[in-house]
Amino acid sequence: MMLRALVWAFCLPMLPVCWLQGLYLRRRQVMMSSPTLPLDWTRIEGSGPKVVRVLGLGDSVMAGYGLNAIDLGCLLQALSEIQKTKPVPIAWRVVAEKGAKARALVHQFEHAKMAAVDIVVVSVGVNDVSSLTSLLKWQRAIFDFVMTVRQHTQAHIVFIGLPPMAQFEQLPQPLRGVLGVRARLLDEVLKRSVEGLLFADHLSLSVSTIGPLMAADGYHPSEVGHHLIGAQLAQVCLTALAKRGEAKSV
Secondary structure, three states, X not given: OHHHHHHHHHHHHHHHHHHHHHHHHHHOOOOOOOOOOOOOOEEEOOOOOOOEEEXXXXXXXXXXXXXXXXXXXXXXXXXXXXXXXXXXXXXXXXXXXXXXXXXXXXXXHHHOOOOOOOEEEEEOOHHHHHOOXXXXXXXXXXXXXXXXXXXXOOOEEEEEOOOOHHHOOOOOOOHHHHHHHHHHHHHHHHHHHHOOOOOEEEEOXXXXXXXXXXXXXXXXXXXXXXXXXXXXXXXXXXXXXXXXOHHHHO
């Protein structure tokens, strides 16, 4: 952590150049559409008396930005994988939007009609990286969200880790390298913030090459990327369900 903070200090003189590169990229950004999200809970049929409720919150990744349907998103991909192992009935909902930062999570959770939620899956952080949210504000937003969830429900919380932004090949240097360093810092803070919590997990996204996993804009995961994230997410959720005893009801 200290080494990454030191590396970040060396990145500071490059921020003006990165700002100009970011401005240029925003003007040339490839615009993609987002699928329509259901306004209420949606049920996936299965066997067993217990309905597992899964809530997805966060940014454009959770919202399925660039996909033709939310069924192709990482959360629904994960739920599909879960039912292959444990065909439990599942109720799901996604409350997410493009550009959302960690500070939006509490509002999203409160908007979601969160009765009896079993698992909350969160994708957030990339927008905090690009807007240079301070590490203190980032950690405080994560803590505020976790406390809010636990005040209302006993849900297990799964944070999808930040992607390796240093491998976003369509981003120019030094912007790519600077964002990569910052993403690693925020992800380390996120991981340390939830480690030791029996009701929370951090899903690390570390891949050797992410070119085929990226959408046309080079900034969001493709359908293939969502599928791979969903497969990893399913394993984390299955473990969480086993700990909660939900899987025993099938």
